[in-house]
Amino acid sequence: EIVLTQSPGTLSLSPGERGTLSCRASQSVSSYFAWYQQKPGQAPRLLIYGASSRATGIPDRFSGSGSGTDFTLTISRLEPEDFAVYYCQQYGSLPYTFGQGTKLEIK
Amino acid sequence: EVQLVESGGGLVQPGGSLRLSCSASGFTFSSYPMDWVRQAPGKGLEYVSGIRYNGGFTYYADSVKGRFSISRDNSKNTLYLQMSSLRPEDTAVYYCVKKYATGSYHYDFWGQGTLVTVSS
Numbered sequence: 578e579i580v581l582t583q584s585p586g587t588l589s590l591s592p593g594e595r596g597t598l599s600c601r602a603s604q605s606v607s608s609y610f611a612w613y614q615q616k617p618g619q620a621p622r623l624l625i626y627g628a629s630s631r632a633t634g635i636p637d638r639f640s641g642s643g644s645g646t647d648f649t650l651t652i653s654r655l656e657p658e659d660f661a662v663y664y665c666q667q668y669g670s671l672p673y674t675f676g677q678g679t680k681l682e683i684k
Numbered sequence: 685e686v687q688l689v690e691s692g693g694g695l696v697q698p699g700g701s702l703r704l705s706c707s708a709s710g711f712t713f714s715s716y717p718m719d720w721v722r723q724a725p726g727k728g729l730e731y732v733s734g735i736r737y738n739g740g741f742t743y744y745a746d747s748v749k750g751r752f753s754i755s756r757d758n759s760k761n762t763l764y765l766q767m768s769s770l771r772p773e774d775t776a777v778y779y780c781v782k783k784y785a786t787g788s789y790h791y792d793f794w795g796q797g798t799l800v801t802v803s804s
Binding site for chain 1: 719728729730731734743745746779784788789790791792793794795796797
């Protein structure tokens with residue numbers, strides 16, 4: 578099973594700042610990699626797939642990069658609605674696995 | 685508009701059984717593989733099980749293998765998860781998720797989830 582490790586566990590930033598979230602896989606997942614956003618009481622929402630492709634309706638302030646074992650989600654300029662928990666996922670190898678999550682909180 | 689609506693959750697005693705359903709609409713259900721993902725209270729996301737578009741292949745996380753069974757009825761646009769020998773650690777919100785397409789298995793749509801509580 579591929580283990581995904583997200584860092585940091587919590588990220589405290591202010592609106593308008595740039596946010597950088599990381600995820601490392603225990604073995605290569607090529608580009609079979611996604612990022613999801615989850616707000617309290619809601620289901621997760623797809624942000625990025627294929628490591629760098631934005632899902633439909635996702636603002637261009639969200640961008641993904643990386644391949645193999647190291648991936649990054651960047652939010653160029655944080656908006657109030659971006660404060661949430663973010664999960665990475667690999668879907669290249671069963672069982673699909675998720676990172677433990679990064680909580681992005683308002684500083 | 686794609687909609688996934690789960691039902692069947694509730695309180696069940698350890699060792700009991702429960703069947704979850706997911707009613708799908710807004711897309712050609714019979715063409716897409718589907719999964720179940722769960723989230724224990726205050727915890728992260730965990731893959732549970734998946735099924736090919738035609739039901740011809742199924743997969744289970746080790747944590748549920750032998751206890752849970754995934755199935756689908758394409759004539760009713762419905763996905764199922766039969767859960768038996770339930771344990772307290774199975775307590776979670778269970779999400780029905782649609783995969784984008786064959787060849788790219790990220791989850792493009794999620795249901796709102798149904799809560800399963802295993803407790804005496």
